[in-house]
Amino acid sequence: MTNELGDIGFGYRPRAAYATDPARSRGRLFDEVESPTRTPFQRDRDRIIHSTAFRRLKHKTQVFIAHEGDHYRTRLTHSIEVAQIARALARALRGDEDLAEAVALVHDFGHTPFGHTGEDALNEKMAAWGGFDHNAQSLRIVTRLERRYAEFDGLNLAWETLEGLVKHNGPLTDAGGKGLKGPVPQAIRDYSELQDLELDRFAGIEAQCAAIADDIAYNTHDIDDGLRAGLLTLDMLETVSLPGTILAGVRERYPALDDVRTGHELMRRQITAMVEDVIVSTTANLERVGPLSADAVRAAGETMVTFSAEMAAAEKELKAFLYKHLYRHKEVMRVRADAERIVRDLFDVYFADPRAMPDGWREGLDRAEDRIKARSVADFLAGMTDTYALKEHRRLFDHTPDLS
Numbered sequence: 001m002t003n004e005l006g007d008i009g010f011g012y013r014p015r016a017a018y019a020t021d022p023a024r025s026r027g028r029l030f031d032e033v034e035s036p037t038r039t040p041f042q043r044d045r046d047r048i049i050h051s052t053a054f055r056r057l058k059h060k061t062q063v064f065i066a067h068e069g070d071h072y073r074t075r076l077t078h079s080i081e082v083a084q085i086a087r088a089l090a091r092a093l094r095g096d097e098d099l100a101e102a103v104a105l106v107h108d109f110g111h112t113p114f115g116h117t118g119e120d121a122l123n124e125k126m127a128a129w130g131g132f133d134h135n136a137q138s139l140r141i142v143t144r145l146e147r148r149y150a151e152f153d154g155l156n157l158a159w160e161t162l163e164g165l166v167k168h169n170g171p172l173t174d175a176g177g178k179g180l181k182g183p184v185p186q187a188i189r190d191y192s193e194l195q196d197l198e199l200d201r202f203a204g205i206e207a208q209c210a211a212i213a214d215d216i217a218y219n220t221h222d223i224d225d226g227l228r229a230g231l232l233t234l235d236m237l238e239t240v241s242l243p244g245t246i247l248a249g250v251r252e253r254y255p256a257l258d259d260v261r262t263g264h265e266l267m268r269r270q271i272t273a274m275v276e277d278v279i280v281s282t283t284a285n286l287e288r289v290g291p292l293s294a295d296a297v298r299a300a301g302e303t304m305v306t307f308s309a310e311m312a313a314a315e316k317e318l319k320a321f322l323y324k325h326l327y328r329h330k331e332v333m334r335v336r337a338d339a340e341r342i343v344r345d346l347f348d349v350y351f352a353d354p355r356a357m358p359d360g361w362r363e364g365l366d367r368a369e370d371r372i373k374a375r376s377v378a379d380f381l382a383g384m385t386d387t388y389a390l391k392e393h394r395r396l397f398d399h400t401p402d403l404s
Contacts, residue, residue, distance in 0.1 A: 016094035018291040026159035041098040059385035061115040085213035100206035103164035110137025113389040114339035121343035136185030164207030208305035242314040277311040338401030
C-alpha cells in the first residue's frame with residue numbers, strides 16, 4: 001500500500017539497518033531476566049506508564065494552570081500526544097516504535113509544578129548547588145527516586161531509553177567532555193560514570209523522533225489551548241506563515257465552518273504537514289549519510305530527524321509568535337509570578353526546617369550538608385503536582401496567591 005509519500009505504507013515495515021534493535025540492547029544497570037513476551041523497550045514503556053511520576057503528570061501544568069479548565073493540556077496529555085507522533089515517525093522511518101514511544105512518555109518526568117515557571121524558580125533557589133534542570137531530574141527519577149522494585153531503586157530502564165531521555169535534543173558535551181551548552185548537570189555526569197551514556201554523541205533515530213515530535217505537539221496544541229483561552233484568535237494566526245497558509249485553505253474549502261471546528265481542522269492539518277515534512281526531510285538525510293547501524297546514527301555528527309529548511313524557518317517564526325502572544329501574555333505572566341512565589345516560599349520553608357516535609361523525605365536532613373538537604377528539597381518539590389503545591393502552601397502560609 002502506498003500513499004502521497006510514495007513507498008511509505010500503513011502496515012508493518014521491516015526495521016531499518018540504522019534502527020535500534022531491541023535484541024541487541026546494551027542492557028540495564030542491574031541485570032534482569034529478559035521477558036519471553038516483551039522486548040526490553042516494550043518493558044520500559046510499560047514501566048514508565050505504571051510509575052508514580054507518570055501519574056503525577058496529570059496535574060502538572062503545560063501552559064495553563066490545571067484548574068483553569070478541564071480541557072487544557074497537562075504534562076500527561078502532552079506526553080501522550082508526543083508519544084503518538086513519535087510512534088508515527090518511527091514507523092514511517094522504520095525505527096523501533098516502542099523505544100520512540102518510551103522516550104516520548106518519559107521526557108517530561110522531571111518537570112516541576114507550574115511548568116517552566118516552577119523550573120525557573122527552583123533553578124534560582126538551587127544556584128549554589130548546581131542548579132535545577134528538568135532533564136537531569138527526569139534521569140534522577142527513573143534511576144533513583146522511583147522506588148517500586150525489591151532489588152533496585154528507579155525503574156532500571158534499558159541503556160537506549162536512558163540515552164534517549166538524556167540526549168534526545170542532541171549531544172551534551174564535545175569529545176573532550178566540555179559541555180556544549182554550559183555545564184552538564186551533575187546528576188547526568190554521575191550516572192554516566194556508572195553506565196556510559198556517551199554524552200558526546202547523538203542519540204539513536206528513535207529518540208530523535210521523540211524530540212521533534214515534542215516540537216510538533218506543543219507548536220500545534222499550544223495554539224489550540226491559546227484559542228480556547230481567548231488569548232489567541234484565528235485572525236491573529238493569519239499573520240504567521242505556517243498556520244496562516246493552512247487556515248486560508250480551510251476557510252476556502254469550508255467557508256461556513258464555525259471558528260471552533262476551523263481551529264480543530266487547522267490543528268489536524270498542521271500536525272500532518274509537519275509530520276510529513278519530517279519524514280521526507282529525514283529520508284533524504286538518511287540517504288545522504290547512509291548509516292548502516294544505530295551506532296552509525298550516533299556517530300553521524302548531525303541530527304538525522306529534521307524539518308526541511310523551509311519548515312524549520314516556518315516553525316521558528318511560529319515559536320516566536322507563540323512566545324510573544326501566548327507564553328508572555330500579561331495574564332500568563334501574572335499567574336507565572338504568583339506560581340514562582342509559591343515555589344520559592346516552599347523551598348525556603350523546607351530548607352530552613354526539613355521537618356515541614358512528610359515522612360520519607362525529612363529523615364536525616366536536619367544533620368545533612370546544605371547541598372544534600374537542598375537537593376532533597378528540590379526532589380520533593382519537583383515531584384509535586386500543581387494541586388499539591390497549592391495545598392502545601394495553604395498549609396504553611398497564611399496567604400496563598402489565587403492562580404485563577
